[in-house]
Every structure is written in structure tokens, then in C-alpha cells.
Amino acid sequence: MVLETEKKQKKYKVIGTRPIRPDGLDKVTGRARFGADIDLPGMLHGAILRSPHAHAHIVRIDTSKAAALPGVKAVVTNADFPHVPAEELSLGEGAVNLVHLRQNVLAEDKVLYHGHAVAAVAATSAHIATEALRLIDVTYELLEPVLDVRDAMKQGSPILHADLRTRDMGKDGDIPSNIASHLHFELGDADHAFGEADVVIEREFTTRMVHQGYIEPHNATVSWDEDDHLTIWMSTQGAFNVRDQMARLLRLPVHNVRVVPMEIGGGFGGKISVYLPPVGAILSHKTGRPVKLVMNRTEVLEATGPTSGSYIKLKMGATKDGRLIAARGELAYEAGAFPGSPVGAGCMTMLGPYDIANATIDGYDVVVNKPRVAAYRAPGAPISAFACESVVDELAEQLGIDPLQFRLQNASKEGTRQLRGTTFPPIGNVAMIKAALASDHYNAPLEGPNRGRGVANGFWFNAGMQSSLNASVNGDGTVSLIEGNTDIGGTRASIAMQLAETLGIPMEAVRPTVVDTDSVGYNAVTGGSRITFASGWAAYECGMDIRRLMCARAAAIWDLGEDDVEYVDGVIRARKDAAKKFTFAELAGRINSTGAPIIGNASVSPQTVGGAFALHIADVEVDPETGKVQVLRYTAFQDPGTAIHPAYVEGQMQGGASQGIGWALNEEYYYNADGTLANASFLDYRMPTTLDLPMIDAVMVETPNPGHPYGVRGVGEVPIVPPLATIANAVYRATGVRFRDLPISPRRVLKETQGLE
Amino acid sequence: MQAIAYQSAKSIDEAVSVLRQWGERARVLSGGTDLIAQLREGRRHDVEVVLDIKSIPEARELRYSPGQGLYLGAAVPCYRIYEDAAIARAYPALADSAALIGGIQIQSRAAIGGNLCNASPAADAIPSLIALGATCEIAGPNGRRTLPVEQFCIGPGRSALEQNEFLVALRLPSPAAQSGSCFLRFIPRNEMDIAVANAAVALTLNPAKDRITAARVAIGAVAPTPLLVPEAAAALIGAPLTEATLERAAEAARAAARPITDMRGSIAQRRHLARVLTRRAIESAIQRAKES
Ligand SMILES: Cc1cc2nc3c(=O)[nH]c(=O)nc-3n(C[C@H](O)[C@H](O)[C@H](O)COP(=O)(O)OP(=O)(O)OC[C@H]3O[C@@H](n4cnc5c(N)ncnc54)[C@H](O)[C@@H]3O)c2cc1C
Numbered sequence A: 001m002v003l004e005t006e007k008k009q010k011k012y013k014v015i016g017t018r019p020i021r022p023d024g025l026d027k028v029t030g031r032a033r034f035g036a037d038i039d040l041p042g043m044l045h046g047a048i049l050r051s052p053h054a055h056a057h058i059v060r061i062d063t064s065k066a067a068a069l070p071g072v073k074a075v076v077t078n079a080d081f082p083h084v085p086a087e088e089l090s091l092g093e094g095a096v097n098l099v100h101l102r103q104n105v106l107a108e109d110k111v112l113y114h115g116h117a118v119a120a121v122a123a124t125s126a127h128i129a130t131e132a133l134r135l136i137d138v139t140y141e142l143l144e145p146v147l148d149v150r151d152a153m154k155q156g157s158p159i160l161h162a163d164l165r166t167r168d169m170g171k172d173g174d175i176p177s178n179i180a181s182h183l184h185f186e187l188g189d190a191d192h193a194f195g196e197a198d199v200v201i202e203r204e205f206t207t208r209m210v211h212q213g214y215i216e217p218h219n220a221t222v223s224w225d226e227d228d229h230l231t232i233w234m235s236t237q238g239a240f241n242v243r244d245q246m247a248r249l250l251r252l253p254v255h256n257v258r259v260v261p262m263e264i265g266g267g268f269g270g271k272i273s274v275y276l277p278p279v280g281a282i283l284s285h286k287t288g289r290p291v292k293l294v295m296n297r298t299e300v301l302e303a304t305g306p307t308s309g310s311y312i313k314l315k316m317g318a319t320k321d322g323r324l325i326a327a328r329g330e331l332a333y334e335a336g337a338f339p340g341s342p343v344g345a346g347c348m349t350m351l352g353p354y355d356i357a358n359a360t361i362d363g364y365d366v367v368v369n370k371p372r373v374a375a376y377r378a379p380g381a382p383i384s385a386f387a388c389e390s391v392v393d394e395l396a397e398q399l400g401i402d403p404l405q406f407r408l409q410n411a412s413k414e415g416t417r418q419l420r421g422t423t424f425p426p427i428g429n430v431a432m433i434k435a436a437l438a439s440d441h442y443n444a445p446l447e448g449p450n451r452g453r454g455v456a457n458g459f460w461f462n463a464g465m466q467s468s469l470n471a472s473v474n475g476d477g478t479v480s481l482i483e484g485n486t487d488i489g490g491t492r493a494s495i496a497m498q499l500a501e502t503l504g505i506p507m508e509a510v511r512p513t514v515v516d517t518d519s520v521g522y523n524a525v526t527g528g529s530r531i532t533f534a535s536g537w538a539a540y541e542c543g544m545d546i547r548r549l550m551c552a553r554a555a556a557i558w559d560l561g562e563d564d565v566e567y568v569d570g571v572i573r574a575r576k577d578a579a580k581k582f583t584f585a586e587l588a589g590r591i592n593s594t595g596a597p598i599i600g601n602a603s604v605s606p607q608t609v610g611g612a613f614a615l616h617i618a619d620v621e622v623d624p625e626t627g628k629v630q631v632l633r634y635t636a637f638q639d640p641g642t643a644i645h646p647a648y649v650e651g652q653m654q655g656g657a658s659q660g661i662g663w664a665l666n667e668e669y670y671y672n673a674d675g676t677l678a679n680a681s682f683l684d685y686r687m688p689t690t691l692d693l694p695m696i697d698a699v700m701v702e703t704p705n706p707g708h709p710y711g712v713r714g715v716g717e718v719p720i721v722p723p724l725a726t727i728a729n730a731v732y733r734a735t736g737v738r739f740r741d742l743p744i745s746p747r748r749v750l751k752e753t754q755g756l757e
Numbered sequence B: 001m002q003a004i005a006y007q008s009a010k011s012i013d014e015a016v017s018v019l020r021q022w023g024e025r026a027r028v029l030s031g032g033t034d035l036i037a038q039l040r041e042g043r044r045h046d047v048e049v050v051l052d053i054k055s056i057p058e059a060r061e062l063r064y065s066p067g068q069g070l071y072l073g074a075a076v077p078c079y080r081i082y083e084d085a086a087i088a089r090a091y092p093a094l095a096d097s098a099a100l101i102g103g104i105q106i107q108s109r110a111a112i113g114g115n116l117c118n119a120s121p122a123a124d125a126i127p128s129l130i131a132l133g134a135t136c137e138i139a140g141p142n143g144r145r146t147l148p149v150e151q152f153c154i155g156p157g158r159s160a161l162e163q164n165e166f167l168v169a170l171r172l173p174s175p176a177a178q179s180g181s182c183f184l185r186f187i188p189r190n191e192m193d194i195a196v197a198n199a200a201v202a203l204t205l206n207p208a209k210d211r212i213t214a215a216r217v218a219i220g221a222v223a224p225t226p227l228l229v230p231e232a233a234a235a236l237i238g239a240p241l242t243e244a245t246l247e248r249a250a251e252a253a254r255a256a257a258r259p260i261t262d263m264r265g266s267i268a269q270r271r272h273l274a275r276v277l278t279r280r281a282i283e284s285a286i287q288r289a290k291e292s
Helices: A005-011 A024-029 A064-068 A098-105 A126-134 A149-153 A190-196 A239-250 A277-287 A297-303 A343-350 A381-399 A403-409 A429-437 A491-503 A531-558 A584-588 A646-665 A723-735 A746-754 B012-025 B035-040 B085-090 B092-100 B112-118 B126-131 B230-236 B243-256 B267-291
Strands: A044-050 A056-062 A072-076 A088-090 A095-097 A117-123 A137-142 A165-168 A171-176 A179-187 A199-207 A219-224 A230-234 A257-261 A291-294 A310-318 A324-336 A358-367 A451-460 A467-473 A479-483 A510-514 A565-568 A571-574 A581-583 A599-604 A612-622 A629-638 A696-701 B005-008 B026-029 B049-052 B062-065 B069-073 B135-140 B143-148 B153-155 B166-172 B179-186 B197-205 B212-220
Touching (some): A044 A126, A044 A277, A117 A126, A149 A324, A179 A343, A190 A310, A190 A324, A199 A381, A230 A239, A239 A277, A277 A291, A324 A343, A343 A381, A381 A403, A381 A451, A403 A429, A467 A531, A479 A531, A491 A510, A531 A565, A531 A571, A531 A584, A531 A599, A571 A584, A612 A723, A629 A646, A629 A723, A646 A696, A646 A723, A746 B267, B012 B026, B069 B112, B092 B112, B092 B126, B092 B179, B092 B197, B092 B267, B112 B126, B126 B179, B126 B197, B212 B230, B212 B243, B212 B267
Parallel strands (some): A324 A358, A479 A510
Antiparallel strands (some): A088 A095, A165 A171, A179 A358, A219 A291, A310 A324, A467 A479, A612 A629, B069 B166, B197 B212
16 A cells, blocks of 8 residues: 555656566466576586584595595685685675685584585586485594574684684784674763663563564576586576676676676675675686586575674663653674674664664674674664664653554654754654554554564665666667666565656566676665665666667757757657657657667765664454464555565565564574584474465555655665564553564573473 | 385285285385375384285275174275274274375375284274274284284384284274264364374263173274273273263273373373273263264
8 A cells, every 4th residue: 555646646757656576477387487497508506515513623634535436526625715814795785704704604624503604516417416424434523512692702702713803993912812893882971871860761672583584595607608608597696796706706807707797586685795606606616617506495404694693782761751762772782693783774774763862882793603693684774673673662651641642743854863963854754653553553543462562663774776777778678777776575666667757658668687797787786675676776877878868869869959858758749849750769769769778877985874773563362371472453654765566665565574574483593502403494493474464554654755866766665664563662551561582482481481491 | 225126916915925025124104194205204214115905905995884893994095984884883082083184185195003003002993993892803924813903002103013014904892872983183274283181082882871880991002002991991881871881981991091291291281181081981982872
């Protein structure tokens, strides 16, 4: 449902409609090609040996027996990679040290988590490759694992990296530590403000590692040619990003690496960093043949993805009349085996929904013996929002103020100063909360025992970054749009729609194609909720480029000055002579007989992302005897700026809510005491099924972003921010117990409500 | 590479002779929904041949008459049970189990016999078979024998089948008038999970429907094997249908549970669930008996 569409419908012709996505038919018929569909002449199949231990020295790797197995063409270890400098490499969402990336792809002298890749084989069949893994003999010297963020921070804890020092305000500490960095943010004077507060609440929270749970496992097929050119077909959110990672890791010029992004079965941030391509590359280099690697689900869960488990301590204070005036927070996020948790984003987004003048927040990025974390939909924000929205809920309750009303009266708005120092541009937070307050859901009575309603707010920055694309005008008036962004959530449609809107032609006249890294200019990742925003902006610029070229062409045909021609609603006409006009298609038909082909080009790096807010309402029922939580009703409110394709915005809102509900209720990495992961399957890693979710109602409350030609804000990430606290707050009202440790699984509910453990 | 041979037996004798020939290296294949997954995960490295019993007439047969009771061939897929109205009415707990193992695809393949022979402590058909008083018909090199189903499982993944024996069928006695049964399991989600605990109850009411005259209670996922709980049955038999009676029986189930803590549940949670599920299954079985 879109609120405030009236105005927009008048303003736009294409934007705000719901056309069928250009890739839709191929996807429902199964014709769409994914990475695992690649099959090349002479192709070998790779397999990866993984560590059964969470923490150990690698004493020796004997690959001789595996190499001798008939059909095996190569066996590789970390020693087969060239050396790389310890430089930071940006991943778009997050960054990684090259040495750590190399050590994650194949362990060097230590394995740091259960499932850490140790060696790889290429063979003539997948079966032989798997069989060969059994013949690789690795001698480990076991070390004590450290599995919890608070344990890892303690003095005397086992150390993962002997060379890791805590980076604190730009300076490195002088003793080895698992704390990779300490961040500190300050706004106003929190200590003083707490003195003025009438109500102060301080609470502790923990969350567990959770996985993005994309349906398609990682895959890569790599062909290293005789002239050192590499082609990689794979599932990735960022083909250019993979290209840059590969060039740096393998010490090749960038133009030697071509990445062909195949269709993608979900990523949510987990398909940005490379896992398989470097391994495939050295296997292909050794054998001179293309090598294909496809992970199974266990590998996906053990060695890719997750986002941080965490510990948070948060204190907030308010005045009697319900004004939030102070916050003091300490956030410790698990980075997994290598530094790089999203704790910074967690700190900076936590208070985003509020106008709160005084805050001090400390963040700690901590390594533990678990898989290296990857970006996951609004990285870091759901965790800190869980803490903040739980405390805010408790403050409202103590003050006797309706929880939504309390959020409204403290809502951030245009001009509110944020913790990171900047002030908000026009944002939709207030309008969205008001819509929620007035909604049917919020005003519907919730009757019956063991039921409760919860609400929570959430903020995410969104990102701009770089986008490039081009479009050729064809003789029949159609347009071929060439872009470089993996289409995860319907972005072929949303980009094409913005080009069509700009050109004043139907969306169906634009055919978008996603191409490889040699075939279009640089594009940053499909991430940060940025594609419809930034690539949409590029489509607008590209459209304006085409409009200029079309006007110039018409001027030449009519022998007029360029300024005498204008472009209005897809018609190119002379300003002063009503008889002189071409429809877009008419002029397109004359392009090649009147001059050079017309191609629009655009490269953009927009910064004015606007910021996104989401507010969720949940009704739950808790079975007091089994502890099981059933979600009865769920409504997600969000400000998308302008919803280009409302159905796909709704899809993002529903998807984010579903993932957040899973995070709240049952998803967790479950570790045995020895550090082995016990639940690396979709059977025991419990994402919600359709039977576990109600229909998620999506309400878009549009406050156009003045920083975008069409008012777009990113929409993909923010809907996962509120659900954790929304569910926890609802469960509190159903049970009378505040759950501050996730997940709120039946086991935990029984423990908290009946003391059963 | 694990190359596995496939053989399909057409008769009980042929099956026994294949088992004799291959011994430990053979595995019986019913629906394959456990076995094939285990083979693919490399958990059964010793297996060299799978012996398909789906072409043996005695293993495919499903027959019910109120006088004779139920003959359930070991390879009969689950859906045939719940789609047969007479069987579903006579053995509601078994129909409950058959309808909740996996989804429709799995139920089209998976057999109750396979569920039993896999001998998982958390198997969803075994408590129902125990509560309903099923008997195993077993064939082997020394001929045929029978065994009460509660004696079949002897440990996680281990059964009382001797070397080269296999399960041909299960027999369930006809329920007496005014009988009802129910199977329940607890899982954190509403689909796709292995039972944290489960329970089955079968009982018979007196003609006045105010007293239980016979009962069997079984619980699963709370011990190395599914358990028959005679103490729970004893608490029900002859007692009036009161709150206290039901609680005593449920408490007996709790007391009988000997669970472990793992990623799927804790000891305390499982004991508690054994009580809750038994209690709820009794209530439902009584209701069904009253309506029968
Ligand atoms: C997606 C999915 C969901 C599932 N959900 C559930 C669930 O909800 N609840 C549940 O309990 N199980 C579940 N299972 C497990 C499985 O489907 C059941 O245990 C099923 O009943 C097994 O029957 P089958 O005929 O497929 O057995 P098979 O796989 O053919 O055999 C199982 C084992 O028993 C042996 N065996 C089979 N028949 C005989 C025989 N006649 N004599 C001797 N040995 C024999 C086999 O050698 C093997 O070791 C699920 C499985 C999958 C894949």
C-alpha cells in the first residue's frame, strides 16, 4: 500500500507503476542462468578441504596421496598464492585487509574457525575431487578456541592473531589483543545530561551470529588463460569488486581480470567478499583448464556470511515529560576470525530515529574463532536497534506514555544532529510514525490471553557510491540499456523505469542487460540500498544525455539552433514552430540516416542518499507451556522516498521483516564447547518458513528525497532493522518478561518464564 | 568415489538371499528418504549395495479390516495411510504421524517401516506404533519372527534386527470400541524440524465414556530410544477423567524421560515438553474416543 500516491501519479507516467520485471519470465521458466549452470569444455571440478577444528596450528599438510589419485589434476594450499601487502581493500560495504582475505580464502599457518578452508583439489569429476579431499593429511596442533565476544576481550584470553593490536583513535596498542579496534563517538555531554534525567534505564543485551540465508550457494568457475587473462563466472553482488579483489590478491593488472556476473539467488551482503574465485584461479593456473567450484549448504553456513554476535550495554535517560536526553552505550561485536565487524555502523545508526542531544557510544570490533563476518542487510544496525528500541520501550512504559507516541515526540527530523556529526536532510520519520499511529493495525484491539503487541523503529544511512551505464537508441524507438549491477531485487526494472520516465517512453521500450566488467564502466556493489538510488540517478543522467543528443539531431535536421528545440514528454519539437516535431520513435528511425548513432552515457557518484526509516508493529501469541511464539499480525511502515516500483519495495519490506523475525525468534549459530558449529544445515539453522509467518503488510509513507532527481531513498536494508525489537517488545507484552538475549526461542522462553534450563 | 550397487528383490526369499550374500555391506531401501540422504552425506561408508524392497508384495501391502486389524507393509509410503479414511479413523495417531513426517513429497516416498528401521530417537512414527500396540514381522535366514515394536529400537540408529534380517511388515490390532489416539510433537517452527520431544497416546473409554479402560503412552526424543511409559498408562487406567488423573499420567511421562541437552533442546526443556505433550495427547485422544 502506498500512502500519498495521488500527487505522484500526476507527476510521473512510469514511476509508481508495477510493470513485470524484464528478467521475470526467464526466472519463472528456469531459463535464467546461474553460476552453477556453467559448463565449459575441458572444465575441472574443484572441492575444498575444511578445518574440523575451531582453532589450531597447521603443522603439516601432506597432499601427496590426493595428488596421486587418478583424475586429480591439482592440489593447492595457501602457499600457492603470491604474497600480498597488508593493505586495506574497500568492499563497498565494509573493508578487508588483503593478507586477511588471503588467509581466509585458504588458511596459512593457523585455522581460525570450524570450516576454515585449508586445501583445494581440482579433478575431472566432482566425485573424484571430493574423494581426494579424504586423502589430504593435515596435522593440527589444537589451540583453545574463544567463542564469545566478552571472553575474547578478557586479558589472558587465547589470542587469534599474534600480530593484531587494538587500533584506538588512530593509534595501535602495544600488546597482542583480540580487540581489533575501539571506536568512540560523542555528542553533547551525556554525563551531565544523565544528571538531569528523571528516568534512567540501563540494560545489557546479547545476540548470536546469524546467517543471511541466501538460497543460492556460492559458486565460481575460473579460467586462467595462457596470456594471464582470467575470466570468472559467478554469483556476486559486485563484479567490479571481485575483479579488484582478484587483481590485488593475484598481483595482476586489473584489465587482466574479467568477471561475468551470473543471475544471483540472493546475497544480502554475503556475496561481496571473495571465497571461491581465488582458489579457482590458482587451480586453473596450475592445470591450464577452467575450474568450477560450488559450495554445499554446510560450507555456506560454516565458512561464509554470518553477521556478528554481540554484547551491548545501553543506558538511556528521559525527563518526566517524556523527552529523551541522554544515552551511553557500549557495543562489542564479533568480527569472526578476522577484523571487520559492522560495529561502527551499529554505533552510528542506533540513535538515528531520535532527537537526542547527548550521547557517548563506544564500539569494539573483536575477533573470535568463528567465520569472518560479512555484510548483512543494514550491517550492524539491527543488533544495536534491538538494544535501543528495547530500552526506549521500557522508558515509555515507565513514563506511562504510549510507545509510538513516545517515539513520535522524540523523533528525529530535518536538522536533527546525528551522532556522526551531520544533520538530517528532509526525512520521513515523523510522517511514518504518524501513519503507524493512525493505522488500522495499531488501533485494532488485541484480545485473548498470552498475546501482545510491540513496536520498534529503525534507521539506516543508505549508500550512494559509483554507478555507470549507457544506453543506445535503436531505429525502432526502443532503447538498449547496458548496466553493471547484479539484479537482486528487481533493479533491472527500477533502473529501466527511471530511464523510461526521463525519456518519456514506456518502460517496455527499454531493455536492460547486465553485462560483465569489460563491457561497461565501473559500478560499485549491489548493496547499501544504492542501486535504485544511484544507478537510477545514472539512468536519469543517461536519459538527459540522450535527450540532448536527440534535440541536437532534430535541430540539425530542421536547421535550427540547439536552443530552439525542446524535449517534452517524449516529443522533440521546435520551440517556435508547432509543426516541427518528432516523436521519440520517429526521430530514432532517422538517426542512422542523419549522423552518428545516439548513445547516452552516465557515470555518477551521488552522496545525497537521504536516509531511511522503518517502523514495525507485531502482534504475537506465546504458548506459555511450550514457549513457542507465533506471529499473528505484522505491519511494516517505511519511507521509500519515492517508490519507483511499489511491488518491489513491498517485497523488500516483507523480506527484511521476515529475516528480522527469524533473527528474533529462532536463528542462531549454535556452537559446541570445542568450537565446532552444530547446526550448519537449514534443518537446524531455523529460518522461518512460510508457515511461520503471517502476511506482512507493507505501508509506504513517501517523503521524497530532495537529493535525488526522482526522490528515491534506498529501501532494501532498513526493513531488517526494527523486527528484532518489535518482536521482543511484543513478547514482553504477552509474557511480562523482557527478552534481552536473542533468539527468543522456545527454549529461552521456557528458561526465562519457568526457570527451565 | 562411492559406487553403490542397486538390487531390487521381488520376494522375501530373494531379499534374504541378497542380504546373506552381502551381509554388513547391504542396506535395505524403502522410501530412501533417510538412507539416500545418509549415503550422500558420506555417513554410511561401508555400504556397497542397496536392496530395494518396494517390489516385494508383502512389503507393499496395506490391508485393514475391523476384525483383523491393520497389516502395514514395511515399504508402504505415508500418504497411503492418511488418505485411507477407514485406516485414519481407526488409527488416528498413526495418521497424525504419517501426515507430519516431512512434506507431501517426502510422504509420497517415506514409509512407516523405514522410519522405524532408521531407529532415530526422535522418529515421529515410532511413538504412535508403540502406543497402538504394533508388532513387527521380521524375515531372515532363520525364517520369520515377530517382535513387539517397543522392543525394536535398542539405541540411537540401532535396532533388534539380527544380521541379514529385515522388516517385512507391521501389524496393528483392531482398536476396541470407544478408542482414540493422538500423536503430537514439538518443534520450534511449524515445519521442517526434528522433534524436540514427541508423544503418542492410545486409549479406550468405558461405555459411559467417563473412565479409561485401556491405555498406552509412548514418548520420543527424550531418551536413546522411543519409550513406552507403562506408569503413565497405569495412572490413566481405571481412574476418573479428572485434571488430577491427566496430570499424574503426564508427570509419569516426565519422570520417565531421560533426555540429553543438544542444539535442539535442553534436558529440562525436553522433560517439561514430555509432560506437556503427553497431557495434550491424552486430552485429544479422549476427545477422539468420545467422538468415535
Ligand atoms: C525433508 C525431510 C523431512 C523429514 N521429516 C521427518 C519428520 O518430520 N519426522 C520424521 O520422523 N522423519 C522425517 N524425515 C526422515 C524420514 O523421511 C523418515 O524417517 C521416513 O519415515 C523414513 O522412511 P523411508 O522409507 O524413506 O526409509 P529409508 O530411508 O528407505 O530407510 C531408513 C533406514 O531404515 C532401513 N530400512 C528401511 N526399510 C527397512 C526394512 N524394511 N527392513 C530393515 N531395514 C530397513 C534402511 O536401510 C535405512 O537405514 C524427513 C526426511 C526428509 C528428507
